[in-house]
């Protein structure tokens with residue numbers, strides 16, 4: 001069998017699956033190509049998948065096993081064992097939030113601000129597998145990047161990711177800023193947060209492939225309005241930031257006004273919503289510490 005035949009068959013199976021959220025045009029083909037490239041050990045983006053290329057039996061079996069898992073709703077990143085985030089391979093495993101492409105914009109907003117500072121310091125609250133802290137460590141010369149998460153499992157994965165990528169970042173377990181060394185109080189340039197923001201009552205409306213594969217504590221803080229953890233961060237972040245430092249929060253578009261108001265209440269100025277023009281599924285709310 002060749003690449004084209006395998007892709008066509010996989011797309012048909014993925015399209016028919018009710019465990020997959022078919023929200024994006026051509027998502028099934030994009031995912032099938034991604035998985036086949038992984039089975040063939042080809043880096044997509046550098047090499048195009050040639051539809052005429054014959055696929056040997058071992059690679060075909062590898063690919064078909066992966067498609068079987070995807071048809072049941074398992075995210076592609078968990079099947080492959082990693083997500084690509086700003087060019088880095090971030091290890092992904094069940095129990096830890098899978099990094100999303102949409103968060104690359106949060107990282108970009110942080111990196112842009114950190115690059116303007118001398119010996120910059122970043123604290124990435126609710127870091128998961130370390131995604132934002134590692135992107136900053138990779139792209140901002142001289143940055144000191146800290147990540148913190150309430151999940152010891154997430155912090156273990158973040159440390160493993162840092163070691164695999166040979167990046168310098170420090171990770172601690174704790175509730176919000178609880179895992180950050182207290183000597184950083186008043187010295188931080190940028191605080192980033194991609195919080196669990198789904199209101200408690202909306203958890204059951206999420207697509208199956210999110211609800212079944214992401215732990216609930218990574219999606220919702222169990223508050224009625226989804227603003228519990230965001231509100232606490234907005235009121236505590238000022239104690240850690242330098243005057244003129246930034247708080248950046250990734251949220252869904254429908255939450256942006258409420259989050260802006262919470263940030264203003266926390267003492268932030270210049271609060272506004274920023275959006276990645278290519279990828280509009282989330283917003284990054286930015287606010288400056290007075």
Ligand SMILES: C[S@@+](CC[C@H](N)C(=O)[O-])C[C@H]1O[C@@H](n2cnc3c(N)ncnc32)[C@H](O)[C@@H]1O
Pocket residue numbers: 097098099100103125126127128129130131132148149150151154174175176193194195196217218219229
């Ligand atoms: C949406 S995930 C974001 C993970 C990562 N920043 C990313 O973008 O890939 C939310 C994260 O918040 C963490 N979390 C939940 N409650 C927390 C708390 N009270 N303090 C610190 N982290 C928390 C979860 O463990 C999870 O890793």
